[in-house]
Amino acid sequence: MGQMMNQPMLISSLIQHADRHFGHKEIVSRRVEGDIHRYTYRDCHRRARKMANALDILGVAMGDRVATLAWNGYRHLELYYAISGKGAVIHTINPRLYAEQISYIVNHAEDTYVFFDLSFLHLVETLSAHCKSVKGYIAMTDRDHMPAVTRIENLMCYEDLIDANHDQYEWPSFDENAASTLCYTSGTTGNPKGVLYSHRSTTLHAYASSLPDALCVSGREVVMPVVPMFHVNAWGFPYSAPLTGAKLVLPGPALDGKSLYDLIEQEKVTLSAGVPTVWLGLLEHVEKNSLTLASVSRIVIGGSACPPAMMKAFRQMYGVELIHTWGMTEMSPLGTVCTLQSHHLQLSVEERDAILAKQGHVICGVDIKIVDDIGNELPWDGRTCGNLLVRGPWVINSYFKGEGSNVLQDEWFPTGDVATINPEGYMQITDRSKDVIKSGGEWIGSIELENVAMAHPAVKQVACIGVFHPKWDERPLLVVVKKPNAEVTRDELIASFNGKVAKWWTPDDVVFVDALPIGATGKILKNEIRNQLSNHKMPTA
């Protein structure tokens, strides 16, 4: 055995590190109340210790689940550290799920307490009748903002708990494999399933995700995670920012273009992260008002692929690099990030763009492979599509309480994505396996077709689905939302595919709609679109 110090990797170490070594660096939050709150990592640690004492008094024990229904803000961050730090499990709930799904999740997780932002008061009132394990609800606000009347039993005030407790708290030491965090997948099929992270997986993910070729988080960055803290730990920023000493900006509930822009300008945000639809909103606001994005150098994109047209607009007009990442709730979430390597710097802009359009290269710790339907590994030639499998120390082994047990396939986790990998290890998602369009026995990747459609100046949003075709089984159909005041016809749009994809990949038809259905994590719900258009008759049929 080696003779080095035996220190478990615990989440409490991260906030202790930030307090001791970056104590003065700022955390800035937009509150539900509407105003801007600012304090430091040292303040955050002090209040997290107070909250840990409060949780002790509430009887929260090692391993107990404590839920949050909250936006990105400083109180939510304090709970990240107070709950996990004391050895309990923070269960972050996506408030955009249906109320029945949320009460299913709370009951399944056996949450002991629920902390919530005032935005979710009515949701919590609905929930409280159905969640038997919950001993109390804590509104994340001060006494002045507490609801005057409520039907929630045992409602407490966050700031009262802080005020009532002292800030002396010795974070306990325990096995680094202990559970720290619970997050449910949105579960498009069946009930949501819980992913239970450990202190070890979370800490390793925080190191790896901060690497230069991952999210490149440092003490010189001002980081604004727009991706919610209720959705896979905001891609790890609540951990990687204290680890690296980055200034943290938390946008609260205001995720529209103007609110984000104001915060970016005011706090000089350098690095942000979120799903493509958020950046579409920012782009519209900036374009409409002829603004600049001077402080921002990078925006990390995940959740779904970013349309190349949007990447180009951000870079050419505003000097902002949009960086693809790919991951899953089951992966903590980061698997790949698309950054260039030394020998790419000599390539032409077009060649580099072709690389940057991919989902990227693994970060060290994660391994990937593609396999056919019977599990044989497929070549890394950049063309062959296969089912994407992953493994690594921050990848799931099994779901909470064994839901859907034996999720692994020969010790690899099957992602449900279909992808190619090129000889240099750059992976590109071509589809969700359930969204692949099967035309005459061959696979057509809907994402590539969506990218071509998005490049048309009149297109605001698009989904490509396979619909029934009597001869080919399925053929691609574009479902399009046009930009305000923009015009494009079906034939013009189909003609725009000429020379950009194989002829037999060209969509057979276009349907124009006012909006696309969006799920709880900001993704387009193709299932719902398929249901709505299941009787669509192709002109080619």
Next chain:
Amino acid sequence: MGQMMNQPMLISSLIQHADRHFGHKEIVSRRVEGDIHRYTYRDCHRRARKMANALDILGVAMGDRVATLAWNGYRHLELYYAISGKGAVIHTINPRLYAEQISYIVNHAEDTYVFFDLSFLHLVETLSAHCKSVKGYIAMTDRDHMPAVTRIENLMCYEDLIDANHDQYEWPSFDENAASTLCYTSGTTGNPKGVLYSHRSTTLHAYASSLPDALCVSGREVVMPVVPMFHVNAWGFPYSAPLTGAKLVLPGPALDGKSLYDLIEQEKVTLSAGVPTVWLGLLEHVEKNSLTLASVSRIVIGGSACPPAMMKAFRQMYGVELIHTWGMTEMSPLGTVCTLQSHHLQLSVEERDAILAKQGHVICGVDIKIVDDIGNELPWDGRTCGNLLVRGPWVINSYFKGEGSNVLQDEWFPTGDVATINPEGYMQITDRSKDVIKSGGEWIGSIELENVAMAHPAVKQVACIGVFHPKWDERPLLVVVKKPNAEVTRDELIASFNGKVAKWWTPDDVVFVDALPIGATGKILKNEIRNQLSNHKMPTA
């Protein structure tokens, strides 16, 4: 317990990762034979697997120590992975130590085999008579370069072992706390002591040392570690380069200015690392020949503090940032790196230089504190000097075989350095505790006085020591090597301290010498200078 995949952090994972995901990236080595060798991470992994099979046949078992006496080169890198990967312990020996020290170390470690570069043939011939545990010696060369006559018994040829074995090898899985690497301190007092790293400590150090605010290693860098692979794992680059996919350039035995320069130019090195004396040699070569350093953006400095004058010369003349790091063999080695934070970017050049002159800020995982002689923690005010203590998962717990047992002080490792820490956590070494000059009961830091002297254009090298003074106990004495053809008098040099340090810190006298004694790791041996000048009579005495 969390429900994530249970994967031990093993050194074999790093080379597997590099093979799968950066298989085509290059490793370029200057060989002892004089020529340049180039191949890829994939080749390296293949040959490491062949060597692992060879080690199996030689009977090397889990935990056995296997020694190397070798420069930075691809065969040494293969041994890093073959030996540790199979569960044995690579023991890197500093060939610059005295032969008696080396045979003490080999016997103490009970090394089973010794791999050596041909440069060390005579050394090995001397050793072989005294090292009873060693079953065989392997010359790291091919059949053509093997010595015709030798008195080494059981001498083998590296390339014969490679050729005789196939490349199928399944790296075993075992406890990540298993020993991986053994490195002895140079031991200025008493016998050298062994530091035994684990797979866990080495892997965590590789992640942390690659972070943007640490050495910032990425797939866009071409890294040339000049710091030897026999000295604390070349600061971790043999692990962090495969982790990040950096191209690796290994300079072999040729560490003079011209040889380094040629390799830098040819391979377009972007990042290098080593002790200050090496960079002095490079600087002289570049200045003398009116060259540029176009590809290089950063040089990492460790081992001893870099004279501010040299930092300025590299930046202003060649656009190269010299970055201070600080660590120890007992720390794997990295503890602090001096990089700026967001709010420093607005400061003046002088203010930033004052920060960059410090040893830097901890990388996450390491914690530091300063204490007085009875262990009380001292304030982080940037002025108070105290004994520097460290802890972290890549910091020593005890020495190999319990030498000097109970090395920790309340679970912290006492570094033997004296330092200040400023309110932002930036640490500055003011002295080795044994080199501090104690004048009238107050401490004078010799390093600050050396920095002032180095700023004089006529000074090439300097050491400041305390010598006996009848009134003040000790007073500072400068021992100076002048630059060729440069002139400066005692009085001029002493006058140059005016206004730069407190009056009572000003050295009492100067002694000019032709050269300073340098130890095995490139550091100036102040002990020896003190012995030589113990009878020096100060003019003030």
